[in-house]
Amino acid sequence: MEIHPQHRAVTISDGDVRVPVTAISLAESPGGVPNADVHVYRTCGPTADPVEGLAPMRQEWIDARGDTEAHEARPRDLADDGRAAVRRGAASEQWRGRRHEPVRALPGKRVTQMHYARNGIITQEMRYVALREGVAVEKVVEEVAAGRAIIPSNVNHPESEPMIIGRAFLTKVNANIGNSAVTSSIAEEVEKLTWATRWGADTVMDLSTGDDIHTTREWIIRNSPVPIGTVPLYQALEKVDGKAEDLTWEVYRDTVIEQAEQGVDYMTVHAGVLLRYVPLTAERVTGIVSRGGSIMAGWMLAHHRESFLYEHFDELCEIFAAYDIAFSLGDGLRPGSIADANDEAQFAELRTLAELTERAWAYDVQVMVEGPGHIPLHLVEENVRLEQDWCHGAPFYTLGPLVTDIAPGYDHITSAIGAAVIAMHGTAMLCYVTPKEHLGLPNRDDVKTGVITYKIAAHAADVAKGHPGAQVRDDALSKARFEFRWHDQFALSLDPDTAIAFHDETLPAEPAKTAHFCSMCGPKFCSMKITSDIRARFGSGADAESGMAAKSREFREKGAQVYLDISEVRTA
Amino acid sequence: MEIHPQHRAVTISDGDVRVPVTAISLAESPGGVPNADVHVYRTCGPTADPVEGLAPMRQEWIDARGDTEAHEARPRDLADDGRAAVRRGAASEQWRGRRHEPVRALPGKRVTQMHYARNGIITQEMRYVALREGVAVEKVVEEVAAGRAIIPSNVNHPESEPMIIGRAFLTKVNANIGNSAVTSSIAEEVEKLTWATRWGADTVMDLSTGDDIHTTREWIIRNSPVPIGTVPLYQALEKVDGKAEDLTWEVYRDTVIEQAEQGVDYMTVHAGVLLRYVPLTAERVTGIVSRGGSIMAGWMLAHHRESFLYEHFDELCEIFAAYDIAFSLGDGLRPGSIADANDEAQFAELRTLAELTERAWAYDVQVMVEGPGHIPLHLVEENVRLEQDWCHGAPFYTLGPLVTDIAPGYDHITSAIGAAVIAMHGTAMLCYVTPKEHLGLPNRDDVKTGVITYKIAAHAADVAKGHPGAQVRDDALSKARFEFRWHDQFALSLDPDTAIAFHDETLPAEPAKTAHFCSMCGPKFCSMKITSDIRARFGSGADAESGMAAKSREFREKGAQVYLDISEVRTA
Secondary structure (H helix, E strand, O other), X not given: OOOOXXXXXXXXXXXXXXXXXXXXXXXXXXXXXXXXXXXXXXXOOOOOOOOOOOOOOOHHHHHHOOOEEEOOOOOOOHHHHOHHHHHHOOOOOOOOOOOOOOEEEOOOOOOOHHHHHHOOOOOHHHHHHHHHHOOOHHHHHHHHHOOOXXXXXXXXXXXXXXXXXXXXXXXXXXXXXXXXXXXXXXXXXXHHHHHHHHOOOOEEEEOOOOOOHHHHHHHHHHOOOOOEEEOHHHHHHHHOOOOHXXXXXXXXXXXXXXXXXXXXXXXXXXXXXXXXXXXXXXXXOXXXXXXXXXXXXXXXXXXXXOOHHHHOHHHHHHHHHHHOOEEEEOOOOOOOOHHHOOOHHHHHHHHHHHHHHHHHHOXXXXXXXXXXXXXXXXXXXXXXXXXXXXXXXXXXXEEOOXXXXXXXXXXXXXXXXXXXXXXXXXXXXXXXXXXXXXXXOOOHHHHHHHHHHHHHXXXXXXXXXXXXXXXXXXXXXXXXXXXXXXXXXXXXXXXXXXXXXXXXXXXXXXXXXXXXXXXXXXXXXXXXXXXXXXXXXXXXXXXXXXXXXXXXXXXXXOOOOOOOOHHHHHOO | OOOOOOEEEEEEEEOOEEEEEEEEOOOOEOOOEOOXXXXXXXXXXXXXXXXXOOOOOOHHHHHHHOOEEEOOOOOOOHHHHOHHHHHHOOOOOOOOOOOOOOEEEOOOOOOOHHXXXXXXXXXXXXXXHHHHHOOOHXXXXXXHHHOOEEOOOOOOOOXXXXXXXXXXXXXXXXXXXXXXXXXXXXXXXXXXXXXXXXOOOOEEEEOOOOOOHHHHHHHHHHOOOOOEEEOHXXXXXXXXXXXXXXXXXXXXXXXXXXXHHHOOOEEEEOOOOOHHHHHHHOOOOOOOOOHHHHHHHHHHHHHOOOOHHHHXXXXXXXXXXXXXXXXXXXXXXXXXXXXXXXXXXXXXXXXXXXXXXXXXXOOOOOEEEEEOOXXXXXXXXXXXXXXXXXXXOOOEEEEOOEOOOOOOOOHHHHHHHHHHHHHHOOOOEEEOOOOOOOOOOOOHHHHHHHHHHHHHHHHHHHHHOOOOOOOHHHHHHHHHHXXXXXXXXXXXXXXXXXXXHHHHHHOOOHHHHOOOOOOOOOHHHOHHHHHHHHHHHHOOOOOOOOHHHHHHHHHHHOOOOOOOOHHHHHOO
16 A cells, blocks of 8 residues: 555565565665665555455465364354344444454364464464564564564464564554444444554554444454454443443353454453452542453452452463464553552552463463553653563553643643653553543544554654664655755655645745755755755765865764864864 | 633732732532642733733833843844845834833843842842742752753843743743744744743744844744743844855844843854864764754854854853843754764764853853754663763753654654653753644644643653652542543643543533543443442542442551452452
């Protein structure tokens, strides 16, 4: 999918594994010096008509492993789409594309990427992510086997392009979509999926809580080139008419299997919210702000029983191992305000998430751990430090965190500050926050703003971590800017459309795209123009023998003392 | 000036010093528990018709000190408004409001706040900022005397409301406005000033480089309740038809005095760009990106002479001391790209800025030091650490920094990340960056977005620094959010208009403003509703004897062990 005329989808391959990469072509520098293409990690995105769905690229890899069998563990049930569908006798927009026939592991088999990695089996998925990240496949195997990285890849989502989440790799961004009882249609949600991946979302969570939940998810998964995450508890609650007390393990288990067979790649499970932790939230400013956490707290207090998610966790592990679903261990007690940050409730739950991480690993099930939320800037690092320490390096997946509560309408920004910092310290994936956070559901524009804002935070962290190659795009864009290659500057931007639109607001004419200035300062005050004039007149780094370059070397040779005799420079 | 019906301008006073503060009134919490007003630091902003100008509040304080005299050091010169004005025979929109009669220090006197502080004189300006910041006036005197804080207050800008810039006080935000050869009118610039201060800009810099420079500045200063900063070099260059080589100390000096008599409170002076540093930029990716820095580099290389700003620095100090103009020592060699961050050129100049700081202090002249620019996140802290160390705690004033180069159109965000972090580590004032950075001049909307974004970064830093009272607003807003006091949540927001607009996009009806849910999750999934239901049923922290609160205390008494017998909680 083209974002800009200078963007081309090229393929880098390794035998039967072909990875689509976006190549950004650049003009020559002054003097006819060519500039190499810049390659950008980006899924090629939906290539098919939404009603057809994507091609099941991974199907042959999965089949070839010969450890799965066609299997439908549960009959379709119209109630999965909610009461409105039952009333109507059908979901509002039934899926008409390729019908996916569910498979699961053969009896006694585990089909997780972690299982393969631990047994030294190098899958196509591992080779794919190694090519995509530009690292050795051995590194991928090592990190996945150790649980420090995950490759979410349900055997029932063959359309997804493998990607890896771990601190040793590029920082990833998740975009939440999904309808609520108050808003939105299936078509809108599919468009949000396409739109989010177009701007660079690495995974998408479908958090639908309204009508047509099952069918909306079918449309999304069949059209998704990225892993899809869900919170099964939301649909389970729908099945019991929204009465938390009426939830049962059986209803929940049935919902997990329903979603497993559709192809959900990772599921948020709030199994760390234990009965004894609930009182710890009593004196908080904002109590429990996680939907899943509050639903489970309500259930536990109503029944005076321990969480059924915690008590049946091993059964869940067996199910997840049979489909390769990754756990996203939910932080149901995450702080919802600066005042509640890093408190007893939050860290008590994190201790339990660490215990659950090891229990899941015993089944070769991939795990990431969710984190906050609202955290003041000086307490951000502690969150990732403790998670990495207690959870033995399991990938951390945080929501922001927001570093202040006072800017509703701008929480993509309050949270991007915390997100960049927590990612720099080792968080592997960032869940985006849109400008609508706390106020409403994001529309198409909000989704784009949220994704771009989080690509900024993730990239800033990758540059700060010294991730190999991360700074190439920064350097190419700055070089283009300094050389007034406006078209290249736009093409290298995260959002070329907006950069062009802003530039053209004041200087729309095409000649301005090659002008040696912009409307900020006008020609006379353009510092970059003055500098290039200076270089032209007194030489530059491009000319190794130039006066200025020579002076520069001489300066360093003298131990970078800044006390040279001015006369020495006169010769320049 | 009212931003929201729940915002009232109240006055806190200390004898003859009256400080306007915005009080945000709040509704009661459930159970009729009242909530105290939240006071917000904000200038009351322009109260008069722009063509009249503001009342000269500080005039009597200045006169009463008896150390200034009416004085016009230079005649008005139409050329100050540029060639267009000369051609026309007049500035395009001459100032028609109160004509300010310039004053300056009596011979041999110094009229700077630093001079008074060092001599133990407590000025009304110091008492004003103490009230505004809620600190003891002794603290203000101590910090100003030591040079760790400045109160920019030109004796010719009596309309300004005193404010203090220093790491021990609230982090401040500057907004740049000003026309260029390509855009904008006087009226537009005055409106940007009013608009920027309305949203919370603590100072404004007029960087005009187009026509009517002198008159535009007159309109801005006479209407500004905040300190005004400029870069005199820009107007000086206009006076020599934009030919850097033709600049002279005399033209520059004359321009400084012209602006001093109008009332400019602080001036950026790029006196740290020395001839021997220019070669250090030769091999940079983006050379010199500061306008002032490149203009001076061009002049020095053309004449093979040391900077006239550096050589005449003591003369400048004498002038600044006679009007109480603060230096903003410009970082003319700041990095313009991630690749050039923290390099030899940048730090060589910082060493010289440290030397100039001490030279200015010898004249009792107030000083702040400017900082970058473009800095990757892991190198941000080093910038403020070195500046505070080398410049003996002089306030640091940074532009962002931007933590990546790849997001033109979103540089308010790329820079807010760096700004929040550098402020947390001790930067005293942040120069905003708007979405138009690198692409064009900001319009009215861009100015608002830039200011709000930087208020977020500054506030996040104040909360992280544990600044007294900084978190009060966060806590009040989160409490309002948790109690579904929507109107209070909006009123406490940095931008109530936007928060309300976003909420109303999906739930416009007034009842939704009291509803116990929003469109994000709908009623059934509202975690905060579920939590309050839980509290209602099982008790809450509000009821000290409640089961949950008791459990919570018991938990802590047991040394916060999370292994209680579940049966203990059953009694709850």
